[in-house]
Amino acid sequence: xxxxxxxxxxxxxxxxxxxxxxxxxxxxxxxxxxxxxxxxxxxxxxxxxxxxxxxxxxxxxxxxxxxxxxxxxxxxxxxxxxxxxxxxxxxxxxxxxxxxxxxxxxxxxxxxxxxxxxxxxxxxxxxxxxxxxxxxxxxxxxxxxxxxxxxxxxxxxxxxxxxxxxxxxxxxxxxxxxxxxxxxxxxxxxxxxxxxxxxxxxxxxxxxxxxxxxxxxxxxxxxxxxxxxxxxxxxxxxxxxxxxxxxxxxxxxxxxxxxxxxxxxxxxxxxxxxxxxxxxxxxxxxxxxxxxxxxxxxxxxxxxxx
Amino acid sequence: xxxxxxxxxxxxxxxxxxxxxxxxxxxxxxxxxxxxxxxxxxxxxxxxxxxxxxxxxxxxxxxxxxxxxxxxxxxxxxxxxxxxxxxxxxxxxxxxxxxxxxxxxxxxxxxxxxxxxxxxxxxxxxxxxxxxxxxxxxxxxxxxxxxxxxxxxxxxxxxxxxxxxxxxxxxxxxxxxxxxxxxxxxxxxxxxxxxxxxxxxxxxxxxxxxxxxxxxxxxxxxxxxxxxxxxxxxxxxxxxxxxxxxxxxxxxxxxxxxxxxxxxxxxxxxxxxxxxxxxxxxxxxxxxxxxxxxxxxxxxxxxxxx
DNA sequence: TTGAAAGCGCTAACAC
DNA sequence: GTGTTAGCGCTTTCAA
Numbered sequence: 001x002x003x004x005x006x007x008x009x010x011x012x013x014x015x016x017x018x019x020x021x022x023x024x025x026x027x028x029x030x031x032x033x034x035x036x037x038x039x040x041x042x043x044x045x046x047x048x049x050x051x052x053x054x055x056x057x058x059x060x061x062x063x064x065x066x067x068x069x070x071x072x073x074x075x076x077x078x079x080x081x082x083x084x085x086x087x088x089x090x091x092x093x094x095x096x097x098x099x100x101x102x103x104x105x106x107x108x109x110x111x112x113x114x115x116x117x118x119x120x121x122x123x124x125x126x127x128x129x130x131x132x133x134x135x136x137x138x139x140x141x142x143x144x145x146x147x148x149x150x151x152x153x154x155x156x157x158x159x160x161x162x163x164x165x166x167x168x169x170x171x172x173x174x175x176x177x178x179x180x181x182x183x184x185x186x187x188x189x190x191x192x193x194x195x196x197x198x199x200x201x202x203x204x205x206x207x208x209x210x211x212x213x214x215x216x217x218x219x220x221x222x223x224x225x226x227x228x229x230x231x232x233x234x235x236x237x238x239x240x241x242x243x244x245x246x247x248x249x250x251x252x253x254x255x256x257x258x259x260x261x262x263x264x265x266x267x268x269x270x271x272x273x274x275x276x277x278x279x280x281x282x283x284x285x286x287x288x289x290x291x292x293x294x295x296x297x298x299x300x301x302x303x304x305x306x
Numbered sequence: 307x308x309x310x311x312x313x314x315x316x317x318x319x320x321x322x323x324x325x326x327x328x329x330x331x332x333x334x335x336x337x338x339x340x341x342x343x344x345x346x347x348x349x350x351x352x353x354x355x356x357x358x359x360x361x362x363x364x365x366x367x368x369x370x371x372x373x374x375x376x377x378x379x380x381x382x383x384x385x386x387x388x389x390x391x392x393x394x395x396x397x398x399x400x401x402x403x404x405x406x407x408x409x410x411x412x413x414x415x416x417x418x419x420x421x422x423x424x425x426x427x428x429x430x431x432x433x434x435x436x437x438x439x440x441x442x443x444x445x446x447x448x449x450x451x452x453x454x455x456x457x458x459x460x461x462x463x464x465x466x467x468x469x470x471x472x473x474x475x476x477x478x479x480x481x482x483x484x485x486x487x488x489x490x491x492x493x494x495x496x497x498x499x500x501x502x503x504x505x506x507x508x509x510x511x512x513x514x515x516x517x518x519x520x521x522x523x524x525x526x527x528x529x530x531x532x533x534x535x536x537x538x539x540x541x542x543x544x545x546x547x548x549x550x551x552x553x554x555x556x557x558x559x560x561x562x563x564x565x566x567x568x569x570x571x572x573x574x575x576x577x578x579x580x581x582x583x584x585x586x587x588x589x590x591x592x593x594x595x596x597x598x599x600x601x602x603x604x605x606x607x608x609x610x611x612x
Numbered sequence: 613t614t615g616a617a618a619g620c621g622c623t624a625a626c627a628c
Numbered sequence: 629g630t631g632t633t634a635g636c637g638c639t640t641t642c643a644a
Contacts, residue, residue, distance in 0.1 A: 055425040057621035119361040363637035
């Protein structure tokens with residue numbers, strides 16, 4: 001599958017342009033200390049040879065991979081996708097690429113994934129959530145690069161944090177519902193043992209209910225839409241007979257008729273903030289040792305279902 | 307940021323376990339030709355030293371990156387996310403990792419991205435769509451690794467193809483609508499110059515209309531939901547006053563009341579098929595030179611809006 | 613089953 | 629502004 005003979009290397013380009021490989025190397029990283037003339041010759045020689053820069057070799061030599069490793073639970077989730085998009089935007093023009101992995105909401109899988117990602121020598125590693133296996137924590141702590149936990153506010157962070165309290169988000173919604181006069185509240189979702197952030201929101205929700213001595217009835221995440229549609233099918237009036245609130249501020253919740261009351265956690269902004277933090281850390285604008293905790297603030301978006 | 311002194315290398319592990327680095331290397335890739343006893347010693351030494359395998363060095367030496375490069379237009383799209391998920395599943399246990407990049411529906415950006423990805427020496431490259439800049443086509447054609455175009459059925463493929471005709475998908479929906487007695491059809495979306503697949507669907511749709519001499523009114527993609535909700539707001543009855551059909555078979559379309567007629571293109575299956583193809587190619591189960599075209603078949607899912 | 617030697621294709625560090 | 633030297637940390641290849 002190799003293009004017939006053998007890929008050209010910098011040495012080939014150097015030879016053709018009558019310079020040393022070092023000069024070729026400089027020309028390719030826009031190092032100012034190459035004369036315009038020389039650079040032109042080099043780039044032309046490279047073009048003629050069909051030379052493609054080999055970053056693996058560059059990475060090994062410079063001991064910089066150019067990667068930021070990122071783990072998210074799933075790619076099929078608009079919230080995490082927004083966060084990754086934020087990171088992508090924030091890292092644009094930094095020369096860093098995102099190496100993305102999916103944990104499938106499973107800490108065992110996360111452990112495996114983190115181990116694998118670290119072998120690629122990322123310059124920073126960003127994980128979703130603050131709960132990990134002991135072995136995973138240890139790997140992260142010993143990685144020797146900045147670690148950022150997101151989408152959570154762990155009490156014992158490994159390194160840096162950009163996120164919010166999921167329990168607090170749950171409480172927030174109870175406050176909202178109670179203020180609207182609802183008194184029999186329930187929670188749909190977040191009961192799988194794997195989505196620990198969903199569980200945290202449920203806990204916060206239930207705890208807030210208990211504080212008030214209220215009953216339980218119905219609230220959810222994306223499933224709010226499913227619940228709403230089911231109510232329509234059954235002729236249950238929303239929000240008159242029952243209120244429904246979601247979580248995540250999906251586009252869908254806004255479009256929906258009636259539009260769905262939800263919590264916006266600023267998923268995209270989390271990504272942006274993470275990127276800023278990582279760049280500050282990597283460029284020495286921030287000391288690696290001062291642990292940064294960026295608390296983002298979930299907000300209730302009051303709409304028509306609650 | 308380095309763990310104080312210096313990361314341990316294979317040589318350190320070898321030294322501690324009283325073997326050569328070569329034996330350590332073998333132990334780490336579960337090479338059978340290492341005695342169980344020796345391997346145990348090595349793994350223990352590695353554990354004690356906190357050794358982390360450096361795949362960059364391994365990649366350079368073996369000239370295998372372990373990467374499959376993948377470009378998709380956006381991470382915020384359930385369809386492409388499904389495809390990536392399919393690939394992830396299909397490549398699990400193959401030792402290959404996905405290096406994902408986003409083009410933002412922009413062929414210029416795709417060109418830049420492909421250039422960047424190729425520098426990482428992927429073992430195969432998978433791109434979304436069959437339209438690329440000339441320079442991008444050239445890079446792909448000369449990459450020296452399998453190239454797969456997806457989500458399209460280009461007339462002049464670069465390498466392999468796993469996809470479907472977007473124009474055909476457009477026609478399919480016209481057939482469906484006409485069969486249901488609708489005669490004034492329109493198309494919402496696919497008019498940005500960048501989403502060429504959306505445009506193709508529109509073309510197929512319009513071409514099919516012209517074949518029948520019909521008027522134009524309203525059809526869409528995810529926007530079908532938006533259109534539907536707007537109709538509800540205005541008291542327009544769907545599908546009595548107007549029919550609405552979407553594209554992509556999002557969960558939302560099924561949940562929605564009324565549920566939305568749509569086209570399922572088997573996004574997840576595309577990912578699975580791509581992974582199979584790539585593995586066949588890489589393992590020599592298939593000749594790299596026989597161009598494979600896997601045509602997937604979009605299907606209309608008739609529901610309540612049309 | 614194990615080891616020695618020779619790189620992989622770049623860049624750091626230092627000359628000039 | 630450009631070149632030389634010496635690796636980066638692994639694996640390939642060949643021997644034993």
